[in-house]
Amino acid sequence: MARIAVFGAGYVGLVTGACFAELGHIVCVRDVVDEKIEKLNAGQMPIYEPGLEDLLVRNRARIRFTLDAAEAVDGADFLFVCVGTPSTYSGDADLSAVWTVLAELPVDTRVVLVMKSTVPVGTGERVRVALEARGLDDVAYVSNPEFLAEGTAVRDVMHPDRVVVGAFRPEDADRVAALYAPLETTIVRTDVASAEMVKLASNAFLTTRISFINEIANVCELVGADVVDVARGIGLDHRLGPHFLRAGVGWGGSCFGKDVSALKQLAGNSGYHFQLLSAVIEVNDLQKRRVVGKLEKRLGKLRDKRIALLGLAFKPGTDDLRDAPSLVLASRLLAEGAEVRAWDPVADARDLLHGVAFCETVLEAVEGADGAVIVTEWPELSGLASPEVREAMRYPLIVDGRNLLDPAQARAAGFVYEGIGRPSPPSGAPAPAPDRSVELAG
Ligand SMILES: NC(=O)c1ccc[n+]([C@@H]2O[C@H](COP(=O)([O-])OP(=O)(O)OC[C@H]3O[C@@H](n4cnc5c(N)ncnc54)[C@H](O)[C@@H]3O)[C@@H](O)[C@H]2O)c1
16 A cells, blocks of 8 residues: 555546545545635535546545645655646647646655656656755656546546556656556556657547548548548558547547647757648648538528537536637637537536527527537437427538438438538538438337
8 A cells, every 4th residue: 555645636636546545545636726625625526527426435535635735745655746737838838837846845755756747758857857956865756647538537547558657767667567556457668758758649649540530531521432431441450440530520628739739849849840740730720610611501601690519528528628629619600600509518618608608408509500510429419310409490400520420310300411521412402301200210
């Protein structure tokens, strides 16, 4: 049993802390936001992450929360740094929260400092120099990047594909690797710089796959192919695999944008122009806007048209709105003069999107709408092509930004259906009459 301090009570810190408590360790999670710590101490959740609350309740005896840095590291064997590392205006990673953590460590701290936050290559070396400068000779450093995905974070941490441990000294790597011994996984041991690069390169590769399939989708639209079938045909190749080949409205979220940008900047700062990543980012920027063109194809000018945005979180299973395509889309639609009504089962965008009407139910959002856009593939939307929705809409247009629905079924139910990278009838075709036999069959 180890004593573990976790700095940062966000998606990574809370899940990391809860999972180490589940593995039998004594955990103290520290954050700087009073409200978060108050909520956690009151047994409330500051974020939405499936399975996390159960884990925290079950391990209440082994996990506590504090605002006090000294209290958190007092007697700790490990300090997991899980603070945010957002983008600066230049596209580099903002490491100010990481430097604050170092500045807050009491002089007599004796821990293995484990970096879980995503940081540029070279950060570990800079931290080592900073620790030396502060005389923190009993603080060892290990890079242990996190690969969890929001929505499945608890499962991802308890059943990781791999755990990457990069250290300056083998004995420090041994201590961190031992924490993961109960998990059935491969431990990849590297130097610190390589561990840092594994994380950035993984996210860059995932976004590259998505931008790749989105470009294939855009060509499919021009030549009459269906990207869903194409992706299936590609993904069954064992050399390629099926993951991250789903065409849609583009990638977003708290990590992809900032990490891809940080890698591109890191390369640029080191004298290398990372052309591929520039294209990956540009393709994604354009992809988020393509939905507007699809709406215009059917509705003409969008001024005063009522558009329902269904799903706001950057993906299902989370309330995280950071860099969500929905934000770009809503802003574009408002700029075109459309009336935007939005629905999401958990994400609250009231502070981010002004001029949007937020609705409690899907039916309320599509009421009188000229078009409904599936932005996030929440399971609740799989039954969108229903008689009630068709009845409620002024014009029965569904733009399926995640290829969630079956086009044939949606059309048979009387909707004008536009997917991403899927064949669609030319504009100007009248809305199909609902096939009553389909309706009666339920
Ligand atoms: N969210 C993900 O899916 C994910 C996945 C893998 C890696 N990461 C990386 O993990 C890091 C954290 O991401 P997140 O999504 O959990 O961020 P987050 O914004 O949800 O949480 C970060 C927390 O750190 C707190 N904090 C800031 N300064 C602090 C300090 N000095 N001491 C203690 N707490 C402090 C903030 O108040 C916040 O609660 C980032 O580097 C991110 O790139 C995130």
